[in-house]
């Protein structure tokens with residue numbers, strides 16, 4: 001029996017929420033394996049702390065399966081998988097709709113689906129074991145500006161239910177559905193004010209709000225098939 005704890009895999013952990021959660025887990029002595037698509041400055045901080053950083057593009061099946069093969073070269077067990085990788089794309093480019101639709105479904109649904117199926121055995125060598133899908137509160141009502149994005153995140157919510165049923169009792173499977181957590185640097189004042197007004201609490205909480213949800217799901221032995229809403233009371237407005 002290995003003395004060191006099994007690692008937690010976080011996808012899309014080179015920046016923002018994924019990077020933040022990776023560093024908070026490391027601070028607590030939890031080993032992490034991180035995936036990234038493009039090289040970014042935050043990866044150096046993870047590498048300095050001994051985190052294997054695996055380049056992976058989940059835009060198609062070949063990229064997903066190639067990642068799974070490389071992951072298994074790095075570990076034979078996992079404490080948890082956090083499916084965080086995501087693109088927030090709208091229907092902005094005429095003629096590009098089908099390509100964007102496919103890309104969003106691949107990163108938000110095909111990647112979690114294939115990684116969960118192919119890596120369940122790694123999770124089952126750890127106890128407790130968890131899968132956490134990072135979704136989006138927008139699935140509650142859909143989005144006129146991000147139709148394919150919202151639909152693909154709704155599909156991810158359904159994967160939570162199916163995998164929770166399939167992998168119980170050895171693996172818990174849950175989701176976190178955030179609304180605004182972090183603005184992007186390019187978001188202008190008007191957009192920020194308009195977005196903050198959409199929730200009852202009216203704040204930009206930062207990545208800690210998602211990490212606290214992740215911590216709860218990892219620590220609670222009696223929660224599975226659940227999606228935590230972390231939306232500042234957006235449903236109340």
Ligand SMILES: NC(=O)C1=CN([C@@H]2O[C@H](COP(=O)(O)OP(=O)(O)OC[C@H]3O[C@@H](n4cnc5c(N)ncnc54)[C@H](OP(=O)(O)O)[C@@H]3O)[C@@H](O)[C@H]2O)C=CC1
Nearest residue numbers: 012016017037038057058059084085086178179180181182
């Ligand atoms: N930020 C927010 O306010 C909210 C976030 N969420 C959800 O929370 C999670 C984290 O959000 P946030 O930190 O803002 O996410 P980001 O937009 O920063 O994306 C996270 C990472 O996903 C990676 N990624 C994108 N496409 C692919 C792909 N095809 N294959 C592999 N990796 C890919 C990106 O890589 P690269 O560096 O190459 O771009 C990026 O670093 C996401 O699932 C998001 O949908 C939900 C609601 C609100």
Ligand SMILES: Nc1nc2c(c(=O)[nH]1)N=C([C@H](O)[C@@H](O)CO)CN2
Nearest residue numbers: 086087088136179180181182184195
């Ligand atoms: N992959 C991403 N998904 C989402 C992001 C993001 O930056 N990356 N941002 C949002 C917005 O904050 C939205 O919740 C409020 O306008 C949604 N999803």
